[in-house]
Amino acid sequence: MVLDKIALSLVIIGALNWGGVGLFRFDTVAWICGGSGTLIARIIYTLVALAGIWCLSLLFREEAPEGSHHSLP
Secondary structure: OHHHHHHHHHHHHHHHHHHHHHHHOOOHHHHHHOOOOOHHHHHHHHHHHHHHHHHHHHHHOOOOOOOOOOOOO
């Protein structure tokens, strides 16, 4: 599903950003947007959070996504 891939991509971007914060004390989103309190940075942080919530649903799905050629046992 396209939305799943978009959400997963945003979660990966968020994870890499948090890795940068944890390892190097460098927030890439804040750097690109001119600070963590700017409107655009807050929008990006919110989109990443919503994507993380969406990805929680991936843990609880029992059926394969549409277009999948693999079947679950």
